């Protein structure tokens with residue numbers, strides 16, 4: 001591809017996509033884009049306007065000005081839920097396509113999300129699909145957001161977190177436009193029993209092999 005390789009990192013919520021994609025970009029000296037932030041920024045604007053994130057007109061209006069992903073508070077449960085709601089709307093996705101493609105135009109890049117290898121860059125040089133069981137992913141998000149697994153209410157909080165992840169994955173996989181799914185030519189990495197370093201090593205091995213095959 002044009003300026004440098006495009007590496008797609010897709011998968012369900014809290015699988016470790018962002019953690020991997022950031023390190024992969026660093027190791028390969030490529031730009032990194034967390035595409036979930038685009039949908040979170042749209043959601044934040046819709047909520048701040050007091051509008052309904054399932055309303056297509058409101059969501060689209062805000063999608064046109066949501067490129068500023070430095071806005072605070074993009075990780076709250078409320079924004080997370082609304083991000084998935086705005087992301088289901090075709091007009092919102094269409095408004096964000098060019099931003100994502102342009103990002104990688106100059107030097108390639110590592111992008112993580114849901115539809116990078118299927119819709120944004122169907123010809124990506126390398127496609128990785130990062131996944132783990134709902135219980136593993138719920139624990140990761142719980143610990144990542146400061147949860148204490150020894151607290152008396154930890155089990156209950158984990159249960160609620162897992163329910164929310166599973167519901168969001170189902171919405172993301174069930175929508176008509178660019179649903180969460182594994183590209184036919186993606187390399188699936190199951191991460192239930194691997195730490196982030198191990199996943200990075202595996203992803204680097206696959207990536208270098210793919211890039212070498214293409215170069216030769």
Ligand code: CDP
Pocket residue numbers: 011012013014015016017018019020140141143144191194195196197199
């Ligand atoms: O981007 P995504 O929602 O897929 O997940 P993340 O925010 O990158 O990762 C969620 C949490 O899992 C972070 O605290 C990571 O340190 C941790 N983790 C990981 O990324 N990879 C593993 N193999 C194990 C844990």
Ligand code: CDP
Pocket residue numbers: 012013014015035036037039040080083084085087088112113114115116168172
């Ligand atoms: O970190 P986590 O995986 O929990 O969320 P995220 O990657 O920031 O994505 C938040 C929501 O944005 C997802 O539930 C999807 O509905 C949507 N999204 C999407 O539809 N397509 C992408 N390329 C990235 C995110």
